[in-house]
Amino acid sequence: MECLGKKRKGVEILAECQIDFEEQTQLAILWSHLSLEDYSRRKRKCNEVVVSKIVNLGRSIVNGVATAPACGAASLELPGRGLKRKIGCIDVATRLGRKKKIDQQYELDKTIGKGKFGSVVLCRSKATGEEFACKILRKDKEIVHQEVEIMQHLSGHPGVVTLKAVYEDTESFHLVMELCSGGRLLDQMAREGIYSEQKAANIIKELMLAIRYCHEMGVVHRDIKPENILLTSSGQMKLADFGLAVRILDGQSLNGVVGSPAYVAPEVLVGNYSEKVDIWSAGVLLHALLVGVLPFQGDSLEAVFEAIKREKLDFNSGVWESVSQPARDLLSGMLTRSISARFTANEVLKHPWICFYTEPTLRTRTFEPKNHVRLTSRKLTCILRPESERKRLISCDTLSDVSCPTLASSSSTDIFDGEDGGLVDVLAVAISRVRISEPKRSRICSPSNAIQPECSSNLKTSNLCTAF
Numbered sequence: 001m002e003c004l005g006k007k008r009k010g011v012e013i014l015a016e017c018q019i020d021f022e023e024q025t026q027l028a029i030l031w032s033h034l035s036l037e038d039y040s041r042r043k044r045k046c047n048e049v050v051v052s053k054i055v056n057l058g059r060s061i062v063n064g065v066a067t068a069p070a071c072g073a074a075s076l077e078l079p080g081r082g083l084k085r086k087i088g089c090i091d092v093a094t095r096l097g098r099k100k101k102i103d104q105q106y107e108l109d110k111t112i113g114k115g116k117f118g119s120v121v122l123c124r125s126k127a128t129g130e131e132f133a134c135k136i137l138r139k140d141k142e143i144v145h146q147e148v149e150i151m152q153h154l155s156g157h158p159g160v161v162t163l164k165a166v167y168e169d170t171e172s173f174h175l176v177m178e179l180c181s182g183g184r185l186l187d188q189m190a191r192e193g194i195y196s197e198q199k200a201a202n203i204i205k206e207l208m209l210a211i212r213y214c215h216e217m218g219v220v221h222r223d224i225k226p227e228n229i230l231l232t233s234s235g236q237m238k239l240a241d242f243g244l245a246v247r248i249l250d251g252q253s254l255n256g257v258v259g260s261p262a263y264v265a266p267e268v269l270v271g272n273y274s275e276k277v278d279i280w281s282a283g284v285l286l287h288a289l290l291v292g293v294l295p296f297q298g299d300s301l302e303a304v305f306e307a308i309k310r311e312k313l314d315f316n317s318g319v320w321e322s323v324s325q326p327a328r329d330l331l332s333g334m335l336t337r338s339i340s341a342r343f344t345a346n347e348v349l350k351h352p353w354i355c356f357y358t359e360p361t362l363r364t365r366t367f368e369p370k371n372h373v374r375l376t377s378r379k380l381t382c383i384l385r386p387e388s389e390r391k392r393l394i395s396c397d398t399l400s401d402v403s404c405p406t407l408a409s410s411s412s413t414d415i416f417d418g419e420d421g422g423l424v425d426v427l428a429v430a431i432s433r434v435r436i437s438e439p440k441r442s443r444i445c446s447p448s449n450a451i452q453p454e455c456s457s458n459l460k461t462s463n464l465c466t467a468f
C-alpha cells in the first residue's frame with residue numbers, strides 16, 4: 001500500500017535512478033502496469049543499484065499477496081461454494097508425477113514464454129510425441145504453491161488451460177500444461193486492431209464462461225488481461241496464468257493489492273473486494289476490443305489509478321458513436337464502480353448483446369420475415385435510450401418479460417407479444433443503426449500504426465492505436 005500514499009510521480013522516482021529520459025519514459029510506461037507492491041519493491045531496489053534496463057519491457061509484472069485461506073485443514077473444512085474437488089491438495093495424477101522426474105517422461109525443448117517466477121518451455125511426451133507447454137516455477141515463494149494448487153483445482157474446463165501433470169524437485173515445480181500454440185489474445189489484438197462487435201462478443205463470451213467457472217469453483221483470477229488469455233491452434237481461448245489467483249469463500253472479502261494496473265478494479269486499490277474484480281478487468285478488455293484503447297490511462301502509475309478511481313467514462317460521444325448501444329450498455333455494466341450494480345459473470349453471459357452475437361439460432365431468427373412481431377417505437381426506444389434514463393437492458397433470461405419502466409405510459413400496443421425473437425429483432429435494428437462501417441473504424445486504427453504486440457502496457461495517449 002506504500003505506493004498509494006506516494007505523492008511523487010513514477011517518472012520522478014525514475015529520475016532518481018539516474019537513467020536517461022528515453023529509458024525513464026519506457027520504464028514509466030512499464031511501471032504503469034506493475035502491481036503496487038511491485039512498484040514499491042522496485043523503487044526500493046532503485047536505491048541500491050541504478051536500475052538496470054528492464055530487459056523484458058513487454059511483460060506485465062505482478063506480485064501476489066495471498067489473502068484466501070492457506071492450503072490445509074481450514075480450507076477443507078470450509079469448502080465454500082462450488083468446490084467440486086479437494087482444494088489445496090495435489091491429486092493422484094500430480095502425486096504420481098512427483099515420484100518421477102520430468103525428464104523420464106518428457107523432452108524439454110525451447111523456451112516459449114517467460115514469466116515472473118520462471119519460464120515456460122515446449123515439451124514433448126517421450127511416450128506419445130505429443131507436445132505440451134511446461135511451466136517451470138521456482139519453489140521459493142508460497143504464491144507458487146498456490147498457483148499449482150489452483151490450476152489443479154480448475155483444470156478440466158475447456159476455457160482454462162489444462163494441467164496434465166506436475167513434477168517437483170527440490171527447487172522447482174514443473175507444470176505440464178496443454179500447449180496453446182495460437183499465442184496470446186494480445187498478439188491477435190495487435191494484428192487485428194479494433195474488433196467487430198460480433199468478434200468482441202464471442203471473445204467476451206468465451207472469457208466469461210471461463211471466469212464464471214472460476215467463480216463457481218471459488219477462485220478469483222485477479223489478473224484478467226489479454227496477455228493471460230491464450231489461444232489453441234484452432235483458435236479456442238484458454239484462461240492462463242493463475243499466479244495471482246486466490247480462493248474465496250462465500251461472502252469473503254479479499255484485500256491483497258495485486259493485478260495489472262490498467263486492468264485493476266477500483267475497489268482493489270482501496271481494499272476489500274470480491275470476484276467482481278474479474279468482471280471489471282474483462283470490461284477493460286471489452287473496451288479495448290471495441291475501440292482499441294484502454295479506458296484508464298495516465299503517464300504515471302498514480303495517474304492511472306486516479307483515473308480508475310474517478311474518471312467518468314463517456315460512452316455517448318466520439319468513437320462510441322460507432323458502437324451499438326447494447327454494447328455500451330454491457331460495458332457500462334461491467335465498468336461500473338458500484339460493485340453491487342456491476343454484472344456478475346452470469347449476467348454478462350445473459351446480456352442481450354452477447355446473446356445476439358453468439359447465439360446462432362437467435363440471429364437466424366432475426367432475419368426471418370415475421371409478420372407477428374411488430375417493431376414499435378416503444379421497444380426501440382427502450383433499447384436505445386441512454387443508461388441514465390432507463391434500466392439496464394434485460395437479460396436473455398427474461399426476453400418474454402421485458403419491461404421498460406421509464407416508458408410506463410407508452411402505447412398499449414405491446415410490441416413484445418411474448419416472443420423472444422421480438423427483442424432480438426430490435427437488437428438487430430439497434431445494432432445495425434449505430435454500427436459504423438468497417439472502413440471508418442479501420443481509419444481509426446490503420447495497420448501502419450497498429451497496437452504494439454508486446455504488451456497492453458503502452459499507455460501513450462497520443463496515439464489511439466499504440467495506447468494499448
Ligand SMILES: Nc1ncnc2c1ncn2[C@@H]1O[C@H](COP(=O)(O)OP(=O)(O)OP(=O)(O)O)[C@@H](O)[C@H]1O
Pocket residue numbers: 059060061062112113114115116117118120133135161177178179180181184227228230240241242243
Ligand atoms: N499453456 C501454454 N501454451 C503456450 N504458451 C504458454 C502456455 N502457458 C504460458 N505460455 C507462454 O508463457 C508466457 C508466460 O506464462 P505465464 O503468464 O503463465 O507466466 P507467469 O510467470 O505467470 O507470467 P506473469 O509474469 O505474466 O505472471 C505466456 O505469456 C505465454 O506466452
